[in-house]
Amino acid sequence: MPSWGRDTRGVKMGAFDGKVALVTGAGGGLGRAYALALAKEGAAVVVNDLGVSRHGEDEGQALAEKVVDEIKALGGKAVADRGSVSSADDAQAMIARAIENFGRLDIVINNAGILRDKTLVRMDEAMWDQVIDVHLKGTFLVTKFAVEAMIKAGQGGRIINTSSYAGLKGNFGQTNYGAAKAGIAGLTRVVALECARYKITCNAIAPVAKTRMTEELDMVPESYAAEDVAPLVMWLASEEAAGVSGRVFGAHGRHYFEYVVETTPGVEREAAWTLEAVGKNFEAITAPAGTGGEAAGEDAAKARAIFEALPQVFD
Numbered sequence: 001m002p003s004w005g006r007d008t009r010g011v012k013m014g015a016f017d018g019k020v021a022l023v024t025g026a027g028g029g030l031g032r033a034y035a036l037a038l039a040k041e042g043a044a045v046v047v048n049d050l051g052v053s054r055h056g057e058d059e060g061q062a063l064a065e066k067v068v069d070e071i072k073a074l075g076g077k078a079v080a081d082r083g084s085v086s087s088a089d090d091a092q093a094m095i096a097r098a099i100e101n102f103g104r105l106d107i108v109i110n111n112a113g114i115l116r117d118k119t120l121v122r123m124d125e126a127m128w129d130q131v132i133d134v135h136l137k138g139t140f141l142v143t144k145f146a147v148e149a150m151i152k153a154g155q156g157g158r159i160i161n162t163s164s165y166a167g168l169k170g171n172f173g174q175t176n177y178g179a180a181k182a183g184i185a186g187l188t189r190v191v192a193l194e195c196a197r198y199k200i201t202c203n204a205i206a207p208v209a210k211t212r213m214t215e216e217l218d219m220v221p222e223s224y225a226a227e228d229v230a231p232l233v234m235w236l237a238s239e240e241a242a243g244v245s246g247r248v249f250g251a252h253g254r255h256y257f258e259y260v261v262e263t264t265p266g267v268e269r270e271a272a273w274t275l276e277a278v279g280k281n282f283e284a285i286t287a288p289a290g291t292g293g294e295a296a297g298e299d300a301a302k303a304r305a306i307f308e309a310l311p312q313v314f315d
């Protein structure tokens, strides 16, 4: 990573000099903070934002342009994009905009999002589709076209997706959003496996910050600033994070941590399982490692070896 500060001629040097980033939904909140932080460190940024309300309405506000103006006022390089991440044509155009304006694409931050909260029985099909379209399909489309361009360029890359506590742990009234955000964590792990050989990493963050999305939520403290989440995203986008992929990190304001998916050692039987046997063994099946649940045996080791070989099988 280039050194911070100034070179011998007094020219400001940034950690992302020469790099090009696309940040979706960067017209406000977290995305704006990422775009500004990257631009301040020398990256040229495509600032994408459809310019909608929190519920995905009133399309066409000039949110992206405002952030581009802010970046330019600081002496940075940026270009606005008003496309929707859930449109394949728009997603392709975002990638093309990076390459046409700045010659390459190194970093993609999939951040665009909306909310349509309702409990399951009150949620209609349109609310489900809207949220899945923007978060999950949007992440798929932008990542797909970005990875295509990155593979073609052969210079590696960084994809950083946005998951959420709601998807990883569950949150009342958010079946659509939780499903999309859990889906994004799954997509992240698979893309990481598929892209390792191209030196493209793919990670996700689950942020908590006071933005217009969370302004009415008392449990999100005013002190949780979007700017406090940005350094983690930047680090994942840096050269230093080359060996980090397929992982999901939490950033609750200034509290950074990792979400890990654990499995218990479980129970493997010689005999076929029966309904009764499941009930009898339920405690052992779910017991964490080191608490007496281990009954793995040779077959389980074989099963693990097959699982670990999967990336090669699908190469």
Ligand code: NAD
Binding pocket: 024, 025, 026, 027, 028, 029, 030, 031, 048, 049, 050, 051, 052, 053, 054, 056, 063, 083, 084, 085, 086, 111, 112, 113, 114, 134, 138, 162, 163, 164, 165, 206, 207, 208, 209, 210, 211, 212, 213, 214, 220
């Ligand atoms: P925000 O509403 O300020 O920002 C989201 C931006 O995405 C908006 O500017 C909006 O115009 C844009 N957008 C919406 N639909 C789009 C589309 N189809 N194409 C392009 N842009 C679109 O909210 P935020 O809090 O900054 O959220 C950023 C991301 O972080 C979201 O994915 C959100 O789900 C996630 N997140 C936020 C929090 C939090 O505490 N703020 C918690 C968990 C996850």
